[in-house]
Amino acid sequence: MKVSNLVAGLLLLLPASAWADGLNSGDSAWLLTSTALVLFMTLPGLALFYGGLVRSKNVLSVLMQCFAITCMISIMWVLVGYSLAFSDGGALNDWIGGSANFFLADVTRGAVNGTIPDSVFSMFQLTFAIITPALIVGGFAERMRFSAMLMFSLLWSLLVYLPICHWVWGGGWLSQMGLLDFAGGTVVHITAGVGAIVAAMVLGNRKGFLTVQMTPHNLTLSVTGAGMLWVGWFGFNAGSAVAANGDAGMAMLVTHISAATGAFTWMLVEWWKFGKPSALGIVTGMVAGLGTITPASGFVGPMAALFIGFSAGVICFSATLFIKQRLHIDDSLDVFPVHGVGGILGTLFAGLFVASQFGGAGLAEGMTIGSQMVVQIIGILATVAWTAVLTYAILKLVGAFVTLRVSDEEETEGLDLVSHEEKGYNL
Helix, strand or coil, X not given: CHHHHHHHHHHHCCCHXXXXXXXXXXXXXXXXXXXXXXXXXXXXXXXXXXXXXXXXXXXXXXXXXXHHHHHHXXXXXXXXHHHHXXXXXXHHCCCCCCCCCHHHCCCCCCCEECCEEHXXXXXXXXXXXXXXXXXXXXXXXXXXXXXXXXXXXXXXXXHXXXXXXXXXHCCCHXXXXXXXXXXXXXXXXXXXXXXXXXXXXXXXXXXXXXXXXXXXXXXXXXXXXXXXXXXXHHHHHHHHHCCCCHHHHHHHHHHHHHHHHHHHHHHHHHHHHHCCCCHHHHXXXXXXXXXXXXXXXXXXXXXXXXXXXXXXXXXXXXHHHHHHHHCCCCCCCCHHHHXXXXXXXXXXXXXXXXXXXXXXXXXXXXXXXXXXXXHHHHHHHHHHHHHHHXXXXXXXXXXXXXXXXXXXXXXXXXXXXXHHCCCCCCC
16 A cells, blocks of 8 residues: 555656646646636626626526526537537638537547647637627617527527637638637627627617616626626636646736726726716726737737726727717627727737737737738628628527517516516515
8 A cells, every 4th residue: 555655646746748648737727727717707707797787677687698698508519519619620611610529529538639638628618608698698688588688699609609719719711810819809809799789789779778877786796796707817818828838827917917907097087087986987997908908918918918908998988988978879788898899909909019029929920010910900800790790680580580679568677577587686
């Protein structure tokens, strides 16, 4: 027994590569942790953040939507999602993955993806596929039927998220062009932002929009959820290095810098414009800073992160006012001005601040700042166009089978009772 214990102890001292060909225990442990952090962003982080922002009669509906999306997209990912996003699509590989990994056929105990188990990589990417349609909930909050939401979220994930994920991260045409999107500026934030504003326009504004006060019913919930998002975002961005290395460390550092700067800047701008800083403003600025740094997080340095966070605080704040007060679009929880605009800004900044003269990781061989910016702009335009057209088409298709929006009477009563026969509060 003593000899076996000695052997076991010596084995623990061996490098990770000794455990299995290609596997690295440090990378695997970090990706396991990151996966849990990113799922934590949706449940309970985003659910609480959004839940507190709506009126009390709709809080359960938002929590339920986030929960149901998590379950449904997980099943879809197992059946076809992972394969369509990350497998070889053969002749169609520029646009979409293939069917070889349907039902996670190749995700076995011994399957390796780089230095981590393929099961861990698949689960990590699943958490991104979950949070993206969940973000869109904020665009149509308080007025979409639950059945319509489920149908829309499933079709949107299949027809919008999976193709763009493959274009950028799965070896598709944008990846081949050299688009820089470290953790989801195009794949997550632009798609969610554009999807949300198109949904808001198709469904129409809530009753009383801009004439009746629709203040958040519980900012304590929202601030709590925002704190969870901030912590979870370290897994989102630093985990996207898919390794426990210097890229992950820098991604975590710049993520925090941008979040803090975005939050503080938004607070100051709001204080200057309206006379008082608000808890809602500082947490919204934090999310803007996080969303904006996301595509650039693995490519830029600390000073660039400071600038990116400042830009997010100013520009996303201005976009929020412009969308609602000038365009009169009821993007209920400001998904497009925060995530869409932030994703666009961050994707552009990734192309600029990656240059070594700005403290970045350095341009790819053969690339100049100008040529990289052209690729970034193409990626943004393609993502916006594909998402806008497909989102509109999906909503019209779903609307042909079920009614998209609750009636005026049901909206007045609240979706908690209408859709779920429950109340968020029984006091």
